[in-house]
Amino acid sequence: MEIVLAPYLAYKEEDGKELANTLSNGIQYLNNSTTFDDFDRMQYLVKYALPLQQQLGVFIKKLGLELNTTLYLNYNASNVFSPDFLKSFDSIPPQKRKELALIGKALFFDSKLSGNGLVSCSSCHQSENYFADGKIVSASLDKTQPLRRNTPSLHYSSYQQSQFWDGRAKTMTAQIKDVLFNPLEMGGHQSAILKYVMGNVKYSAILASLFPDTHNNDEDMNHIALALSAYVTTLNPMNSAFDQYMAGDKKAMTATQVKGFNLFMGKAQCGSCHFLPYFNSLVPPFYDRSEVEVLGTPKTDNLTHPEVDDDMGRFDLYKIRYYKQAFKTPTVRNTEKTGPYMHNGAFSSLESVIDFYNKGGANGLGLATPDQTLASKPLNLTKPEIAAIIQFINSLTDKN
């Protein structure tokens, strides 16, 4: 950064003074750090990295050099933890978003969209349970069989470039249509849904005013999915203790939680897959792609006699060897409240999840997972360190 910025800083010396200072202090801090494990990531983040990003943004604007070459980054946000850091990933026109989300909210709680009139999105994504359901897996629509996978929370789900545990839906609207029409989930039919929604003035009047030029059923159906998606996109509170700390409130987190953050980003390696700022699969620095990873999550949390899970994840979609047991990295924001964990709901506590990581995932347990992307070397986390990581994860719980 120092090399790239040098000519600009020389050209506008006065305007770049603060930025140059922060940059050189940050470099000094890095140079003075001793070991990988001892590096105080939190201190570096709040004292140097975040101010640097903010000051750089201001400097770029002063010089009129906003290139806008990246699709999702918002130049006007001060840093990665600002609520408006990324532009939304959908195509909803800004002036329609609010009204669309309001209909979406009503539809989300409306069981008339389902085939049997009994199930709504909120049957599984329960607002009082952080939009998860607290179950290992939910039951199918007719209650005769378990669904294949655990219900994920919808908080921050709009900050993903693909949806579902295996990333099979590229957009939220594709994902929503899949669920609406899936006979095991909502068992809805396009014709019945359209008849109900378009026949209900509460919905149809607003949809007609937002989209006056709609002439066919597929377009109407798209708008319904778009409305649901607009609502899900509002579910990103960013008001946890951690977020308050990032916004400058030094009292918002305890010393143990800060230690837990440093372990999460350092020795425990969690941050190498659970990327900032949403602690999920969204890959920096362009945020244009969501990643899948292979941990080899076993069938149950019995790690003494582990059994291979038969869900092959993304491999079911693309028969490529390294997709065997590949799943999208979920967020750990609000995970305090969204157990049981993993695609199969196999882990009942955060302790057992971290125990699994600490032992080196499937390979560390002696299971054959040749393409495991998680390091198989044990992490050697101590009990107090594991407790600190959990305390940190708890600092990511939003006020519901």
Ligand code: HEC
């Ligand atoms: C019967 C329970 C059930 C109902 C009803 C349901 N979902 Fe889901 N939802 C799930 C499960 C289970 C998954 C994960 C499935 C998978 O990955 O294969 C999921 C995944 C999702 C995802 C992807 C999240 C992510 O992180 O990948 C979104 C978004 C979502 N649902 C929204 C909705 C909306 C909107 C509705 C209503 C139209 C709805 N769901 C109805 C159970 C349900």
Ligand code: HEC
């Ligand atoms: C190699 C990438 C990778 C690393 C490193 C990693 N995770 Fe994960 N994490 C994942 C993936 C992928 C899943 C989903 C696995 C599945 O469903 O089988 C996951 C799931 C989780 C879940 C469950 C969330 C839920 O909603 O079900 C928690 C909690 C979690 N990880 C915490 C951590 C912690 C703590 C660390 C560090 C000790 C860590 N992760 C390290 C990729 C990773």
